[in-house]
Amino acid sequence: MPDSFDYVVVGAGLAGAATAWRLSQHGHQVAVVERSEPANHAGSSHGSARIFRYAYPDTGYAALVKESLAGWKELSALAGFQLITPTGCVDHGEHRKPRELAEVLATVGVAHELLSPEEAKSRWPQFAFDTEVLWHSGAGVIDAHESVHTMVRAAVAHGARLYEDWTLATASRSGAGYLLTNECGEELLAGNVVIAAGGWLPTLLGGLDLPSAFLASLPALTVMQETAFHFPYREQPDPGTFWPTFIHKRPGIQTYGLPGGRDADFRGQKLAEFNGGRAIADASAQDGLIDPAHRERIVDYVKQYVPGLLPEPYAETTCLFTDTPDEEFVIDTAHGITILSPCSGHGAKFAPLLGELAADLATGDREIPLRFRPSLVGAGRRA
Numbered sequence: 001m002p003d004s005f006d007y008v009v010v011g012a013g014l015a016g017a018a019t020a021w022r023l024s025q026h027g028h029q030v031a032v033v034e035r036s037e038p039a040n041h042a043g044s045s046h047g048s049a050r051i052f053r054y055a056y057p058d059t060g061y062a063a064l065v066k067e068s069l070a071g072w073k074e075l076s077a078l079a080g081f082q083l084i085t086p087t088g089c090v091d092h093g094e095h096r097k098p099r100e101l102a103e104v105l106a107t108v109g110v111a112h113e114l115l116s117p118e119e120a121k122s123r124w125p126q127f128a129f130d131t132e133v134l135w136h137s138g139a140g141v142i143d144a145h146e147s148v149h150t151m152v153r154a155a156v157a158h159g160a161r162l163y164e165d166w167t168l169a170t171a172s173r174s175g176a177g178y179l180l181t182n183e184c185g186e187e188l189l190a191g192n193v194v195i196a197a198g199g200w201l202p203t204l205l206g207g208l209d210l211p212s213a214f215l216a217s218l219p220a221l222t223v224m225q226e227t228a229f230h231f232p233y234r235e236q237p238d239p240g241t242f243w244p245t246f247i248h249k250r251p252g253i254q255t256y257g258l259p260g261g262r263d264a265d266f267r268g269q270k271l272a273e274f275n276g277g278r279a280i281a282d283a284s285a286q287d288g289l290i291d292p293a294h295r296e297r298i299v300d301y302v303k304q305y306v307p308g309l310l311p312e313p314y315a316e317t318t319c320l321f322t323d324t325p326d327e328e329f330v331i332d333t334a335h336g337i338t339i340l341s342p343c344s345g346h347g348a349k350f351a352p353l354l355g356e357l358a359a360d361l362a363t364g365d366r367e368i369p370l371r372f373r374p375s376l377v378g379a380g381r382r383a
Helices: 014-025 059-079 098-108 117-123 144-157 198-207 212-217 292-305 348-363
Strands: 003-010 030-033 050-052 084-086 089-092 113-115 133-136 140-142 161-163 168-174 177-182 187-195 222-232 245-250 253-259 268-273 278-280 315-323 330-334 337-341
Touching (some): 014 030, 014 144, 014 337, 014 348, 030 144, 030 187, 050 348, 059 098, 059 144, 089 098, 089 117, 098 133, 117 133, 140 348, 144 161, 168 187, 168 198, 187 348, 198 315, 212 330, 222 292, 330 348, 337 348
Parallel strands (some): 030 161, 089 245
Antiparallel strands (some): 050 140, 084 140, 089 133, 168 177, 177 187, 222 268, 222 315, 245 253, 253 268, 330 337
């Protein structure tokens, strides 16, 4: 007889680990199944450097970042160290619209400053600014790897079981719940299932016993193989001080950067172009290859806009984004299966809160923001 659980969470990245933590914390019998190991390099939750920021063009997401803080404090206490390193963030560029972002932060009560290009240049001579600059000191850098492992340990401490090297193939109805079968033919029984499979989700959806109307309501999911480059500082910052993170949106390119973290030896700044990579069928199609033309494009960007860096990357890597057309998250449920896809490269900062939202939706304990539920929003969300 297969092992049986109240909830089986598929995927042990940031979103899945957070959901398993919250479900087990509330006394449910939980299993987490992961195709390799938590925070593995083939997924979207590895490494020590993800941006934590408040600046969003609408109040909904900015307010949710504030709401996530309680979970981050709780999680850092469990880890025994701060999982978010404070650095502050600068936002600039014609398409980033710093003044409009400042209005949003004022609405939700986040401390910030709006600076002229000259004022910003005097503070951060390592950057070249072409518009007004939004600064908010509460931003920082998340250690994604340690966050995932802290949540997994917390879930296990509350009785959850972790199954590594367990790749889900199908989830079919069995009595009042589901029979989960992996690619090796092994089985688990679940009263309810939470799918947090990241870049494997587009293909996995076809093996789930979900209503066709629910599947049709989900937005198109595009998996992108993105590229990140690490550039060395011209002058190494003093110990304990950090460059700010940044987002720069100008015609033709949207870039972001942050201190590179442990996985890049703290030697420089991590830079990438948002959606500058290529679309692939799903995570299994990633090849880890760097496009030389893309490297040259980012090098040219550094030469023009980040003079505080040496324009020659010392490290480079690929990673996965799973995008929706409107960049909204998907947290939706039907017939005991909850789909959790905090999409489009901006989900990490919400991780503990995402676990609460997904757990509450799966258990029916409370409502979650309607914007995350395409099956209820309808055609307007899918467009």
